[in-house]
Amino acid sequence: MISVRNLAVLRAIIEDFIATNEPVASKSLVERHNFGVSSATIRNDMAALEEEGYITAPHTSSGRIPTDKGYRVFVDQLIQAEAESVEIRKSFSELRKQFSKTLDQLTDLDERLETSAQLLAKATGEAAVIQYPNLNSVLVRAIELVKVSTNRALVILITESERIQQHLVVFPVEVSEDLLHQIRGKVNAVATGVLIDDLPALLKKSLETVASADKAIMQKVIEGVLVLIDSNRQDKIAFAGTTNLVRNEDQFAGGLPSLLETLDQQKDLFAFLSKVESVQPKAIIGSENSVVELSNSSLLLSSYTDQGQELAKVALVGPTRMNYSKNLAAVLALAHLLSKDIEE
Amino acid sequence: MISVRNLAVLRAIIEDFIATNEPVASKSLVERHNFGVSSATIRNDMAALEEEGYITAPHTSSGRIPTDKGYRVFVDQLIQAEAESVEIRKSFSELRKQFSKTLDQLTDLDERLETSAQLLAKATGEAAVIQYPNLNSVLVRAIELVKVSTNRALVILITESERIQQHLVVFPVEVSEDLLHQIRGKVNAVATGVLIDDLPALLKKSLETVASADKAIMQKVIEGVLVLIDSNRQDKIAFAGTTNLVRNEDQFAGGLPSLLETLDQQKDLFAFLSKVESVQPKAIIGSENSVVELSNSSLLLSSYTDQGQELAKVALVGPTRMNYSKNLAAVLALAHLLSKDIEE
DNA sequence: ATTGGCACTCTAGGGATAAGAGTGCTAACG
DNA sequence: CGTTAGCACTCTTATCCCTAGAGTGCCAAT
Numbered sequence: 001m002i003s004v005r006n007l008a009v010l011r012a013i014i015e016d017f018i019a020t021n022e023p024v025a026s027k028s029l030v031e032r033h034n035f036g037v038s039s040a041t042i043r044n045d046m047a048a049l050e051e052e053g054y055i056t057a058p059h060t061s062s063g064r065i066p067t068d069k070g071y072r073v074f075v076d077q078l079i080q081a082e083a084e085s086v087e088i089r090k091s092f093s094e095l096r097k098q099f100s101k102t103l104d105q106l107t108d109l110d111e112r113l114e115t116s117a118q119l120l121a122k123a124t125g126e127a128a129v130i131q132y133p134n135l136n137s138v139l140v141r142a143i144e145l146v147k148v149s150t151n152r153a154l155v156i157l158i159t160e161s162e163r164i165q166q167h168l169v170v171f172p173v174e175v176s177e178d179l180l181h182q183i184r185g186k187v188n189a190v191a192t193g194v195l196i197d198d199l200p201a202l203l204k205k206s207l208e209t210v211a212s213a214d215k216a217i218m219q220k221v222i223e224g225v226l227v228l229i230d231s232n233r234q235d236k237i238a239f240a241g242t243t244n245l246v247r248n249e250d251q252f253a254g255g256l257p258s259l260l261e262t263l264d265q266q267k268d269l270f271a272f273l274s275k276v277e278s279v280q281p282k283a284i285i286g287s288e289n290s291v292v293e294l295s296n297s298s299l300l301l302s303s304y305t306d307q308g309q310e311l312a313k314v315a316l317v318g319p320t321r322m323n324y325s326k327n328l329a330a331v332l333a334l335a336h337l338l339s340k341d342i343e344e
Numbered sequence: 345m346i347s348v349r350n351l352a353v354l355r356a357i358i359e360d361f362i363a364t365n366e367p368v369a370s371k372s373l374v375e376r377h378n379f380g381v382s383s384a385t386i387r388n389d390m391a392a393l394e395e396e397g398y399i400t401a402p403h404t405s406s407g408r409i410p411t412d413k414g415y416r417v418f419v420d421q422l423i424q425a426e427a428e429s430v431e432i433r434k435s436f437s438e439l440r441k442q443f444s445k446t447l448d449q450l451t452d453l454d455e456r457l458e459t460s461a462q463l464l465a466k467a468t469g470e471a472a473v474i475q476y477p478n479l480n481s482v483l484v485r486a487i488e489l490v491k492v493s494t495n496r497a498l499v500i501l502i503t504e505s506e507r508i509q510q511h512l513v514v515f516p517v518e519v520s521e522d523l524l525h526q527i528r529g530k531v532n533a534v535a536t537g538v539l540i541d542d543l544p545a546l547l548k549k550s551l552e553t554v555a556s557a558d559k560a561i562m563q564k565v566i567e568g569v570l571v572l573i574d575s576n577r578q579d580k581i582a583f584a585g586t587t588n589l590v591r592n593e594d595q596f597a598g599g600l601p602s603l604l605e606t607l608d609q610q611k612d613l614f615a616f617l618s619k620v621e622s623v624q625p626k627a628i629i630g631s632e633n634s635v636v637e638l639s640n641s642s643l644l645l646s647s648y649t650d651q652g653q654e655l656a657k658v659a660l661v662g663p664t665r666m667n668y669s670k671n672l673a674a675v676l677a678l679a680h681l682l683s684k685d686i687e688e
Numbered sequence: 689a690t691t692g693g694c695a696c697t698c699t700a701g702g703g704a705t706a707a708g709a710g711t712g713c714t715a716a717c718g
Numbered sequence: 719c720g721t722t723a724g725c726a727c728t729c730t731t732a733t734c735c736c737t738a739g740a741g742t743g744c745c746a747a748t
Contacts, residue, residue, distance in 0.1 A: 062709080062729080
């Protein structure tokens with residue numbers, strides 16, 4: 001049976017442990033918090049909490065530290081209370097300041113996400129991960145071709161969400177401005193207003209309408225577009241703050257190298273994030289994590305949206321013993337700001 | 345007085361120390377190498393080497409470890425012998441394989457450099473840094489404008505070295521295709537064939553030739569170009585392999601966090617690399633380094649070129665106790681391949 | 689110049705011990 | 719029944735001491 005005070009004690013233990021990184025003793029608890037009871041009573045509570053698996057003692061005669069399960073109920077409370085939190089408002093206004101200062105001058109999506117990740121990493125002191133937005137079911141606005149040299153051109157894909165991407169293609173022969181212009185027309189006739197998912201098939205079909213002499217050129221252009229589309233599906237993420245993890249290395253029980261390596265495998269990480277169902281926000285604590293390398297760390301997840309539709313995830317990676325309250329607030333604030341920013 | 349065998353002993357000590365990470369004893373030296381003398385003789389040599397400051401003993405009764413000065417003469421020999429080295433040839437052909445496999449399909453400079461850094465980091469097990477090439481005294485081939493929406497356009501700067509960069513500009517009012525085309529003509533009339541360094545001044549002057557109604561638009565376009573030029577001077581580097589440093593953390597005497605932070609300060613790092621005079625290749629070993637944070641690590645430097653002209657530096661960062669022979673070979677090989685690649 | 693021999697030094701590791709922190713339990717209390 | 723004081727008990731951590739072993743430096747001999 002877990003009483004109200006039991007939970008208060010759990011909360012206090014977690015807070016103290018996060019603050020001091022030392023097992024928390026019954027005596028220090030009554031000193032730091034006003035429970036109005038003696039340390040012996042607290043000891044009884046602690047025994048109950050240990051019984052239920054919320055805390056554990058590193059050895060017989062030491063204070064207690066939270067288990068992953070203990071963090072879990074703590075974080076659940078946090079997420080519940082998230083809306084009223086003053087912390088989130090503070091974090092929000094703080095990040096907003098930074099945000100408008102640095103992001104306003106950037107027009108490039110890459111830079112915006114990269115900078116956002118850096119801001120989040122700096123604000124929390126943990127490592128930040130931001131997925132690139134997903135371009136499924138977005139409409140194509142135009143495809144542009146810009147000649148760069150006699151046999152090279154830049155293929156530019158512009159979507160209705162104003163995402164712009166380019167790729168350089170090399171032609172087997174020299175290509176005139178005229179021909180390029182012609183092909184640009186053909187491609188746009190097919191592509192404009194079309195769902196990006198449908199584009200590959202449509203382009204392939206349009207290839208047949210081209211005079212056979214120019215087919216090779218058209219082919220290259222189409223390949224270029226396909227690369228662009230593919231690089232959207234491709235698992236790109238913005239990443240910042242590894243340094244922070246190294247600074248808190250002892251928190252990872254020696255698993256830091258493999259953790260960093262896992263984070264380096266951008267593709268896997270992206271896939272992992274994508275798989276997480278989108279109950280927002282969400283925390284994954286230590287051993288709850290199915291990926292072994294992450295089992296000594298916690299993830300805080302949220303997502304950013306465009307018109308309420310989820311674009312991609314924002315994640316924070318840190319030791320299980322992290323400041324959930326502050327960090328959750330920061331993640332939520334950043335996700336919110338990013339959503340607003342993208343809607344421009 | 346340092347004899348020939350003295351140097352051979354120094355070399356052997358360094359090799360063994362790099363291999364084992366343990367202070368090297370006189371006895372183990374005669375076992376592992378064929379000096380044809382007894383350990384007592386080696387001890388005399390070691391005393392001489394210590395006298396000259398090439399090696400040192402962590403404590404009275406332990407083997408010796410190389411000092412920075414010791415590494416220095418060792419590395420100098422390496423650099424001397426660089427040309428005939430079989431190691432470099434091996435490293436070269438190995439990297440080349442990887443190189444052609446991964447780089448051939450990439451057309452983007454960012455991706456090429458990023459991938460090159462990753463290859464180098466992987467081949468050496470250290471951290472790799474590659475400066476972006478410097479665009480001073482390159483000629484402008486063209487400036488393109490691509491309309492993206494009613495009031496946005498992409499400004500694309502193409503140089504004779506086929507470097508392509510783009511920046512999105514936002515106009516205060518709607519702009520017609522026609523007007524954009526007109527401005528494109530004006531800008532190119534000024535810019536084509538011009539030295540990139542001279543471009544800012546020329547563009548500013550050309551602003552006066554524009555009808556006052558369109559001045560605001562022209563102004564925005566010029567600003568866009570200036571951003572592009574500026575982002576060249578801006579200190580960009582490709583970076584890979586931090587994970588490797590963490591894995592060898594003990595080698596950095598606790599200075600790893602501050603080292604990583606220094607590496608994170610891309611601007612400073614870039615400036616530092618630029619300052620290094622271009623005797624190629626070059627090694628900077630431990631305390632030789634003027635930057636305190638790097639004083640527990642060594643840098644290996646080379647540069648990549650276009651038509652023999654230095655474009656930028658390639659650097660490898662690792663612990664003072666690194667495999668100089670293997671790593672130097674890899675750095676040289678990569679610099680060479682990168683040069684060839686850029687000349688296309 | 690090289691070498692065998694030996695004394696000397698210093699480290700690393702293994703008990704042993706003592707101090708201290710913290711708990712669990714019991715018996716008493718309102 | 720929840721709370722509490724008190725106390726015995728446990729486990730960690732630090733310190734000291736000791737020993738074994740590694741490695742050197744030096745000397746006298748070749």
